[in-house]
Amino acid sequence: MAVSGFEGFEKRLEIHFFGDDPAIFPLGLRKIDFESMQQVLEAVQCTVVSAVGNSYFDAYVLSESSLFVYPTKIIIKTCGTTQLLKSMQPMIHFAHHLGLTICSCRYTRGSFIFPKAQPFPHTSFKDEVTYLEDTIPSNLCYRKASIMPSKSCAHSWHVFTANDGSHSHMSYDNDIFTIEICMTELDPILARNFFRQAHDAKTGDSAGKEITVLTGINEINPNALICDFAFDPCGYSMNGMDGDWYSTIHVTPEDGFSYASFECVGSINDDIVHVLRKVVQIFRPETMSISTTWNDYNNKKWTHMVKAVETLGLKCKSSVMDQFPAAGDVVFQTFTARRKSI
Numbered sequence: 001m002a003v004s005g006f007e008g009f010e011k012r013l014e015i016h017f018f019g020d021d022p023a024i025f026p027l028g029l030r031k032i033d034f035e036s037m038q039q040v041l042e043a044v045q046c047t048v049v050s051a052v053g054n055s056y057f058d059a060y061v062l063s064e065s066s067l068f069v070y071p072t073k074i075i076i077k078t079c080g081t082t083q084l085l086k087s088m089q090p091m092i093h094f095a096h097h098l099g100l101t102i103c104s105c106r107y108t109r110g111s112f113i114f115p116k117a118q119p120f121p122h123t124s125f126k127d128e129v130t131y132l133e134d135t136i137p138s139n140l141c142y143r144k145a146s147i148m149p150s151k152s153c154a155h156s157w158h159v160f161t162a163n164d165g166s167h168s169h170m171s172y173d174n175d176i177f178t179i180e181i182c183m184t185e186l187d188p189i190l191a192r193n194f195f196r197q198a199h200d201a202k203t204g205d206s207a208g209k210e211i212t213v214l215t216g217i218n219e220i221n222p223n224a225l226i227c228d229f230a231f232d233p234c235g236y237s238m239n240g241m242d243g244d245w246y247s248t249i250h251v252t253p254e255d256g257f258s259y260a261s262f263e264c265v266g267s268i269n270d271d272i273v274h275v276l277r278k279v280v281q282i283f284r285p286e287t288m289s290i291s292t293t294w295n296d297y298n299n300k301k302w303t304h305m306v307k308a309v310e311t312l313g314l315k316c317k318s319s320v321m322d323q324f325p326a327a328g329d330v331v332f333q334t335f336t337a338r339r340k341s342i
């Protein structure tokens with residue numbers, strides 16, 4: 001942990017692969033053995049605390065956030081002072097041994113609370129982009145790095161995408177999106193739900209389960225299979241699985257640097273308004289950012305979601321959109337509690 005506090009803001013890496021050999025399917029990357037996956041996580045400097053799988057993918061709760069492994073896609077999200085981008089090379093290596101070749105990657109993160117505590121290559125976005133450019137193969141020739149601003153220079157969204165232009169992984173359904181929510185300055189009373197009693201004699205799994213029910217996290221998507229974990233003395237992580245869709249929540253409840261994140265795959269046709277409202281009610285943050293990645297963004301789709309958040313006392317302060325070559329559109333919006341201005 002940084003001397004000043006725990007860095008809640010996650011770094012997120014999504015890598016897609018393709019393979020010419022149909023025999024490797026349907027398991028693909030899920031065939032990577034646990035020891036090899038541990039080597040990937042060792043490079044990042046985190047460990048597995050809990051794991052669950054269904055017929056579509058495997059979900060791991062990590063000491064610092066989460067890992068999702070699909071047959072041809074991997075999503076790693078890590079916080080603290082982990083070195084996430086160091087997972088890229090070993091992942092490409094282990095996938096190659098299964099006959100899989102990288103065809104695209106996406107790296108995203110918010111603005112760190114404690115940027116000076118980050119080790120290389122996370123010392124700056126420039127260093128991260130240089131590291132990615134040097135690590136990914138040259139066939140990923142459609143590349144773009146962007147810092148999407150908000151009204152406050154302390155809150156920006158960093159995005160790097162690269163792909164080969166011929167193996168699109170974007171959904172053909174324009175109504176499907178990935179949503180990444182980052183919340184800071186959580187309501188201190190609600191944040192207490194994510195602290196454990198001293199000497200509670202519970203396991204991280206059983207304490208996690210209690211928090212999931214106590215806070216109403218289980219009501220965000222009642223159909224999801226939840227794998228949850230409560231850290232000692234505080235902190236909480238969960239992964240949800242609903243068919244081939246994942247969701248994930250991570251909470252750093254300590255006062256002074258409190259942070260929570262929520263991420264899921266969603267469809268405009270589902271009740272995303274219910275999801276957003278539940279998430280806001282569980283944490284009541286002073287500041288919140290919502291980043292959505294769409295195949296083809298259409299302003300109308302988003303309007304009613306913003307309205308849902310605004311009825312809960314958060315005001316939209318800024319909204320920017322950027323397009324990434326063969327990697328979709330990203331919308332970055334920031335909100336603050338009405339009583340506060342940034």
Ligand SMILES: C[S@+](CC[C@H](N)C(=O)[O-])C[C@H]1O[C@@H](n2cnc3c(N)ncnc32)[C@H](O)[C@@H]1O
Pocket residue numbers: 006007008009010062063064065078079080231232233234235236237250251252253254259260261
């Ligand atoms: C891993 S969780 C959630 C991470 C997520 N990115 C976030 O900050 O919301 C981090 C929280 O767990 C606490 N924690 C307790 N033990 C930990 C451990 N061994 N490793 C990582 N975090 C731990 C941290 O102090 C922090 O409150």
